[in-house]
Amino acid sequence: MAAPADRKYASTHEWHKTEGDVVVIGITQHAVDELTDITFVELPAAGKKISAGASFGEIESVKATSELYSGIAGEIVASNAALKDDPSLVNQDPYGKGWLVKVKPANPAELDALMSADQYNAKHG
Numbered sequence: 001m002a003a004p005a006d007r008k009y010a011s012t013h014e015w016h017k018t019e020g021d022v023v024v025i026g027i028t029q030h031a032v033d034e035l036t037d038i039t040f041v042e043l044p045a046a047g048k049k050i051s052a053g054a055s056f057g058e059i060e061s062v063k064a065t066s067e068l069y070s071g072i073a074g075e076i077v078a079s080n081a082a083l084k085d086d087p088s089l090v091n092q093d094p095y096g097k098g099w100l101v102k103v104k105p106a107n108p109a110e111l112d113a114l115m116s117a118d119q120y121n122a123k124h125g
Contacts, residue, residue, distance in 0.1 A: 001029045002121050004095055008114035010071040013124070015095065016111060019102075022077055023111070025070060026099040027059065027090065030124045035061035038090045043068075043079035043101055050074060050103065052110050057100070059090070072110040074103040 003009060007017035013031035017024045032038070040060040050056045055067040056076070079101050083089055090098035105111070115123070 003028055003030075003117045003124075005117040008071065008111050008116065009120035010069060010114055011123075012067075012069040014069055014071065014100075016071050016114060018108070018111065021104065022102045023072060023074070023105050023108075024099050025068075025101050025103060027068070027094055028120070028124070029094050031066075032091055032094045032098075035059065035063060035066065037062045038087045041080075041083045041087045041090065041100065043083070044076050046076050046078055048076045050076060059087075068100060070101075070103065071114045072103060072105045073107065074105040076101050077104050078102040 007015045009015055013028045015026050015028055038061045042058045044056055050070045052073045056070050057068040059066050059068055080099050
């Protein structure tokens with residue numbers, strides 16, 4: 001599945017989609033395919049400040065535990081609580097119901113440094 005064109009991508013396989021004044025972050029289908037069956041997701045609480053390029057949580061699968069990274073700095077405004085009970089939502093719908101966090105960006109221009117869908121697909125398609 002090609003990465004959707006309506007968002008930006010980090011080299012660490014997180015997508016960033018602007019929705020109003022927040023940016024929704026999740027992981028790509030490529031990352032899901034590499035991880036296989038996701039068993040646990042550790043996400044920060046609302047109010048936590050995150051930095052661009054820094055880890056904000058972890059995702060565990062039957063194969064590995066991986067850090068989750070943000071391509072932007074900002075404040076967490078929501079974490080996907082549904083993943084606590086059903087982390088497989090990330091496997092089933094990584095670009096929709098499997099979103100991870102919503103961030104109020106400190107500097108929305110940081111998104112410009114991330115890859116477009118075409119760039120990401122060329123590298124990982």
